[in-house]
């Protein structure tokens with residue numbers, strides 16, 4: 001699929017006479033100032049809108065494209081009392097837990113008796129939930145819709161960031177009428193489409209690590225902790241968790257991650273087709289986000305500190321580790337040398353496009 005347009009987040013500085021504003025995007029306080037600097041008026045507009053309105057956004061991006069991250073940033077800016085991130089994956093996992101508890105299971109069955117409509121019997125539905133996993137067909141769409149409705153009713157009438165619907169091509173048409181189904185008939189809705197090069201997803205997976213104690217995620221290449229270590233025996237670097245309660249625990253890799261996108265190739269291909277399908281829809285506003293910017297266009301479009309750095313770890317002897325960084329260059333899916341963007345500039349682009357499409 002063709003690349004989405006590059007969105008300019010760079011505000012031209014005063015030039016030689018003065019200095020461009022710079023922000024440290026790893027510092028939460030700076031991030032707040034950054035958003036005000038880059039999108040202050042748009043944020044004010046959305047805040048005003050959310051005082052008495054809501055909207056529904058369907059997030060579509062390849063697996064591990066970071067959809068959750070952008071929902072979190074949006075929720076952080078506008079408040080959890082106004083915005084809910086609803087993930088089909090999370091809901092289905094919660095139902096797994098409910099199934100294991102007889103009381104909760106009975107309540108769920110009761111809810112489905114009242115609210116589920118579809119071609120599969122309730123017994124079949126329960127069976128497919130209990131047997132879900134690799135190799136089994138996806139859960140029936142009508143069942144997913146009933147679960148989504150339950151979750152949305154629970155969260156109160158908030159702006160929704162929906163992650164996981166549509167998941168398949170035949171679900172795209174459901175999303176066109178979904179707001180009626182959940183009682184959001186008069187709300188605005190939109191697709192938010194994410195374009196992330198597969199190489200970026202691949203490297204993120206291969207280098208991600210997690211704290212065995214607090215489960216904080218980090219990345220050996222893109223998001224390092226303050227302290228690192230070198231394991232001479234294994235000849236590998238590792239990160240020590242920053243959380244004071246973890247006592248510098250050695251962060252670990254999940255088995256299988258070394259294969260990167262290998263095991264999810266087919267899923268990524270399907271996700272790609274889904275984005276293409278949504279892209280070609282008429283009548284629904286679309287927000288187009290891209291994680292990468294061609295190296296040749298970068299200085300015009302973005303500021304240096306908005307680029308994802310690549311951290312290079314070097315063993316300096318006696319277990320000591322030296323860390324340097326540089327902007328990470330990666331080929332996008334068209335084979336163009338590109339930089340990968342930090343999450344915040346992508347969020348700026350999202351906020352501005354939401355305002356353009358709706359307000």
Ligand SMILES: [Zn+2]
Pocket residue numbers: 211212213214215216241242243246249
């Ligand atoms: Zn930890």
